[in-house]
Amino acid sequence: MAGGGGGGRSLEETPTWAVAVVCFVLVAISIVIEHIIHLIGKWLKSKNKSALYESLEKIKAELMLLGFISLLLTVGQSPISNICVSEKIGNSWHPCSKQKEEDAIKGEEIPDDSSEQHRRRLLMEAAGGSVRRMLAAGGEDKCAAKGKVPFVSADGIHQLHIFIFVLAVFHVLYCISTLALGRAKMRSWKSWENETKTAEYQFAHDPERFRFTRETSFGRRHLSFWTKNPVLLWIVCFFRQFVRSVPKVDYLTLRHGFIAAHLAPQSHQKFDFRNYIKRSLEEDFKVVVGISPPIWFLAVLFLLFNTHGWYSYLWLPFIPLIVILLVGTKLQVIITKMGLRISERGEVVKGVPVVQLGDHLFWFNRPRLILFLINFVLFQNAFQLAFFAWTWYEFGLKSCYHDHTEDIVIRITMGVLIQILCSYVTLPLYALVTQVIN
Structure with missing residues (x-):
């Protein structure tokens, strides 16, 4: 689920073996990466490369900072997405032109396969338009009910997660x-x-x-x-x-x-x-x-x-x-x-x-x-x-x-x-x- 808005089954309705497999894979990958970094640090110490070892430690600290930012986004996803601002503010400083946003909303730029994933991405580009999309959970947009727009939507926060990983x-x-x-x-x-x-x-x-x-x-x-x-x-x-x-x-x-x-x-x-x-x-x-x-x-x-x-x-x-x-x-x-x-x-x-x-x-x-x-x-x-x-x-x-x-x-x-x-x-x-x- 790209949106991260809570759509689909909750963990109450998910098989425990599926949860266990996902957690096992994530933990295993993290342990392997940590072990590789440890081996690199050990090798640098054996070669008396103290400066490079300190550089490695600094890189680890920067990665931990990025991970902490990602964690804060996860914890603050719901509070941030529930912050509402006026349409005038929400329609300012967009990366897209208004025409392209309107085209995305009307579906004029959806490719022939009409994939739901591409449709959702186009709609995300058009956030702040007169038409309000529903959250990934399928529930009503609280800000839309007030005639406002979200400060940053749940999907937008999820995409920031991906950007932090790429960075x-x-x-x-x-x-x-x-x-x-x-x-x-x-x-x-x-x-x-x-x-x-x-x-x-x-x-x-x-x-x-x-x-x-x-x-x-x-x-x-x-x-x-x-x-x-x-x-x-x-x-x-x-x-x-x-x-x-x-x-x-x-x-x-x-x-x-x-x-x-x-x-x-x-x-x-x-x-x-x-x-x-x-x-x-x-x-x-x-x-x-x-x-x-x-x-x-x-x-x-x-x-x-x-x-x-x-x-x-x-x-x-x-x-x-x-x-x-x-x-x-x-x-x-x-x-x-x-x-x-x-x-x-x-x-x-x-x-x-x-x-x-x-x-x-x-x-x-x-x-x-x-x-x-x-x-x-x-x-x-x-x-x-x-x-x-x-x-x-x-x-x-x-x-x-x-x-x-x-x-x-x-x-x-x-x-x-x-x-x-x-x-x-x-x-x-x-x-x-x-x-x-x-």
């Missing part, structure tokens, strides 16, 4: 893909790290060798006419994040700057900077998988603005994209400004240029603000993809949630693009840049 699935999937793509990016750095242990690298980067700053590889990349112009600087850095966001010269220079600031000079060959960055990414991952109250609030605003007439499909999916592009550009600007600081200290450098990073290079002097924005983008992207999958499952691709083909194309394309850009490009770059000040 939980997508939350787990985006966490896994984020870590996998970030580590995949760092695998390309392994050959660079191995190169630092060769005699050729030591000869090419002789610490006793004096060179002009602009003649170094790092200087040639970052010291040019465009670095003096703030507009050109941001334009060039914007495009750089798409092509070799972390080139070898930047990686090796940041590596040298970190070692020069925190370790002894003889540690250059022994220290594995890539493994250190990988552990740093795992530490940042603990923050990325969390869902803070401000991010929950922004997700609720997404639900609010997904209203007919606002053309949300033309701008909502692009907000995470704009944010992550700004963050990626800012990180590239920071690297370039580190090169400018080297040039300001002198025209000649000894050995590899030593970069120095300060909090003042970040927005509002807060490096962690960038991590918060990355966290926002990843969750908002997962939330929008979950919402798309839920509306597809509940109402079909031709529902009022997807009136336009462009809506479907934009949501899917943006979802995949943002996930790859954020996890594969921006997050590893953030982990690399911020280590210079740690």
Whole structure:
């Protein structure tokens, strides 16, 4: 029963074996999932992956929160559905146009098979119209008797249950893909790290060798006419994040700057900077998988603005994209400004240029603000993809949630693009840049 309104036989009229079988299956599935999570946690502990273990615990806490929300919906289903509001309020801010609601009520959009399930879904889209549907139980709508409409119907609350489940699935999937793509990016750095242990690298980067700053590889990349112009600087850095966001010269220079600031000079060959960055990414991952109250609030605003007439499909999916592009550009600007600081200290450098990073290079002097924005983008992207999958499952691709083909194309394309850009490009770059000040 999709409606969840109490239709059909009650447990008094249901065979006990049927109740027992349903409970057994649910308990068995829950135990298996819990055991799998326990095994993953045990394996992470055995591999000394404390940061990833803490991330796993945080994911479990977020799933428990979603489960608690679902439980509150179950307990509050009857009280919420009995709250009545005036028709004027009930007819505002609908995801469907009034014409489509009226068509759904009249049954003009019912397919040839006239399936009851599809009919009920169409009628749910038309909630708040002049014609009142009966509750799934077949009883009289109490609000209709008063000339009002339900605040949220019983069927609507049931559909929210399904959305919470879909959101939980997508939350787990985006966490896994984020870590996998970030580590995949760092695998390309392994050959660079191995190169630092060769005699050729030591000869090419002789610490006793004096060179002009602009003649170094790092200087040639970052010291040019465009670095003096703030507009050109941001334009060039914007495009750089798409092509070799972390080139070898930047990686090796940041590596040298970190070692020069925190370790002894003889540690250059022994220290594995890539493994250190990988552990740093795992530490940042603990923050990325969390869902803070401000991010929950922004997700609720997404639900609010997904209203007919606002053309949300033309701008909502692009907000995470704009944010992550700004963050990626800012990180590239920071690297370039580190090169400018080297040039300001002198025209000649000894050995590899030593970069120095300060909090003042970040927005509002807060490096962690960038991590918060990355966290926002990843969750908002997962939330929008979950919402798309839920509306597809509940109402079909031709529902009022997807009136336009462009809506479907934009949501899917943006979802995949943002996930790859954020996890594969921006997050590893953030982990690399911020280590210079740690």
